[in-house]
Amino acid sequence: MGTRTRVYRGIVASALLAVVLICSACTREPAKPTAQSSASPQEVVICSFGGSFQDAQRKAFFEPFERETGIHVREESYSGEYAKLKAMVDSGHVQWDVVDVEHAVLLRSAASNLFERLDDLNLPRKDILPSALHPFGVGANYYSTVVAFPESGAPAPKGWADFWDTRAFPGPRSLRRGPRGNLEIALLADGVALDKLYPLDVDRAFRKLDKIKGAVNTWWTTGQQPVQLLLSKDVVMASAWNGRIWAARQEKPKLGLTWDGGLLELEWWVIPRGAPHREAARRFIEFTTRPDRQRQLAELFNVGPTNQRAFDNMPAELAAALPTSPQNRARQTELNATWWSDQEEGLSRRWDAWISAK
Amino acid sequence: MGRLDQCQVTRHGEQPSSGWLTVYRRAAHLVIGCQAAFSILIAGGITWGFYRAGPIEWSMLARPPYPQALGRTVWFSLISAIATMTVGYPLALAIRRRAFLWRTALALSFLPLCCSPLIILYGWLAVFQQSGPLARLISLVGLRPPSWLTPGSLAVCIVMTYLLLPHFVVPALLGLFRVPETFVIAAKSLGATNWQIQQRIIVPLAGRGIWFGLGIVFVQGLGFYVTPVLLGGGKVVTVSTLLDDRLNYLLDWSTAAVLAAVLCGTAIIALWSIIGLSRRLVST
Structure with a gap:
């Protein structure tokens, strides 16, 4: 009996402590944003995906922006924890002014009013590819999901049809986890033309995926995984992001890719609703659409400019290596993010059931 | 709980130091309470209104x-x-x-x-690959690495x-x-x-x-x-x-x-x- 009372007393004590802590958090709540915004008006907090990609963004965007405007850029990085972003906006404690997000998240969050409207920004709209403009975001750069393989003397795969050809190219493969992009890849392998993909024939895509399921060693989750699997020769080919393959260009064995059937996707600059340094953030986003800045980013990291003027006077060798150069764009197609934003939830449930079925 | 404690004590003939036991228990509750409170603090004062964002469908x-x-x-x-x-x-x-x-x-x-x-997981990730150390050891002996040696x-x-x-x-x-x-x-x-x-x-x-x-x-x-x-x-x-x-x-x-x-x-x-x-x- 005695121990039980003591246990209850302990629970009550800790609950009381929790309540006190929560109350102190709540009373601090309104003071926080004003203190932040008045402390340093000449500052902008930018959050991107980190690593060597953010190093390139620093040289192409952050440092020149600081030099030109005198606005200090404070950097943050994340690996796509969008729950954190949503929590910031929903709770009114926004710490980031500009965020680099995936297309799916832009569309999903725009519907729930998570970001500021950006359609009144001063942008060179006629030079920017039309798909890179959205009321709530500005396209940051294009990347592509392509067939990648280790280069050896043997003939290289020429597209997704060869990816399915386990007789001519025996060995395990790797694809991304989840339905997004994989359904397109399956349909392209099944002979659907690049411009006839949407709306996707989902049943046909899953039937085609059935045929490759047994040959897939890993359904990758991080962009670095397919590169590692290719370098260690655990797989003979993989779907991969062009930037990652390019970043591994010094490694042995040398990795190759084909642009045929590549799926172009966009990353976006957005401003979370209630960002403390909104004006500076808007100026920064305008700054990133300049052709010379985008060209420098493309020199430093293998991503495609959204502003087509970036290709003016560009060395032919560099243009040939970029996903959005006119010659490469014709061999690829853009993933229709709008179609996906309606379908992804249901399809991801179907995918999870499909992947665990024997 | 108490009944079982006494049962154990008499069976073993040991004298429990009940004072310390209580301290430990209370400390455990304190830790759990603090953890909950701090996770809320760190997340930036999340309000409960959050969880009412959408209708909860138990049928799904x-x-x-x-x-x-x-x-x-x-x-x-x-x-x-x-x-x-x-x-x-x-x-x-x-x-x-x-x-x-x-x-x-x-x-x-x-x-x-x-x-x-x-780090442990990355180590194991290397083991469960056909190019990993275990698979190489098996093929060194002259056998084919088993097919379950994959993720x-x-x-x-x-x-x-x-x-x-x-x-x-x-x-x-x-x-x-x-x-x-x-x-x-x-x-x-x-x-x-x-x-x-x-x-x-x-x-x-x-x-x-x-x-x-x-x-x-x-x-x-x-x-x-x-x-x-x-x-x-x-x-x-x-x-x-x-x-x-x-x-x-x-x-x-x-x-x-x-x-x-x-x-x-x-x-x-x-x-x-x-x-x-x-x-x-x-x-x-």
Whole structure:
């Protein structure tokens, strides 16, 4: 009996402590944003995906922006924890002014009013590819999901049809986890033309995926995984992001890719609703659409400019290596993010059931 | 709880230092309370209005991936709990008896705690590859590396067992140390075999520790996330992976809330039934 009372007393004590802590958090709540915004008006907090990609963004965007405007850029990085972003906006404690997000998240969050409207920004709209403009975001750069393989003397795969050809190219493969992009890849392998993909024939895509399921060693989750699997020769080919393959260009064995059937996707600059340094953030986003800045980013990291003027006077060798150069764009197609934003939830449930079925 | 405590005390003839016991218990509650409060603080003062973002649909739990994923989560936990016991009990026994190689057993069972789990996982990721050290060793002997040496369900279960091993060994050891050595010596002098000593003395007296270890391992296994993601090769769908997709990528927090509640409920039911079972099986 005695121990039980003591246990209850302990629970009550800790609950009381929790309540006190929560109350102190709540009373601090309104003071926080004003203190932040008045402390340093000449500052902008930018959050991107980190690593060597953010190093390139620093040289192409952050440092020149600081030099030109005198606005200090404070950097943050994340690996796509969008729950954190949503929590910031929903709770009114926004710490980031500009965020680099995936297309799916832009569309999903725009519907729930998570970001500021950006359609009144001063942008060179006629030079920017039309798909890179959205009321709530500005396209940051294009990347592509392509067939990648280790280069050896043997003939290289020429597209997704060869990816399915386990007789001519025996060995395990790797694809991304989840339905997004994989359904397109399956349909392209099944002979659907690049411009006839949407709306996707989902049943046909899953039937085609059935045929490759047994040959897939890993359904990758991080962009670095397919590169590692290719370098260690655990797989003979993989779907991969062009930037990652390019970043591994010094490694042995040398990795190759084909642009045929590549799926172009966009990353976006957005401003979370209630960002403390909104004006500076808007100026920064305008700054990133300049052709010379985008060209420098493309020199430093293998991503495609959204502003087509970036290709003016560009060395032919560099243009040939970029996903959005006119010659490469014709061999690829853009993933229709709008179609996906309606379908992804249901399809991801179907995918999870499909992947665990024997 | 109190009844069982007294029962144990009289059986062992030990005097418990009840003052310290209370302090420990209270400290545990304090830690749990503080953790909850701090997680709210760090997240930036989340308000409860959050969770009313969308209508909660409990009926969706019956639709395809969810029941299967829950079943798989429980199944993996159960398998790794049983495997942990199978490996951990002999290790704990060896450590208690200071048997031959007991220090090796000690080191083996506590190795998973010595390093960050993420680094351990990357190590195992190398093992479960056809180009990995184990596969190379097998092909060096002249055999073909087996096909299960790839990321998948088996890899997840093996690595879960490895990571959870110390969490079984510690409570099992605590149980085993409560078995008076005099009982064992007395039984031996009366001609009991090793098996009889195990069956009649050690297991009944150390039973609570073993059950407790099983419970801890099982409940922890339910929440494993990084292991199924990294070692499952994208083929293993558990409640935690579904939860992360909904929380971080699909931004469907109402479904995530339902899944979290289900996972939490499963853990509570599992703990209750394990405590209930241990009372029924051990105290009689």
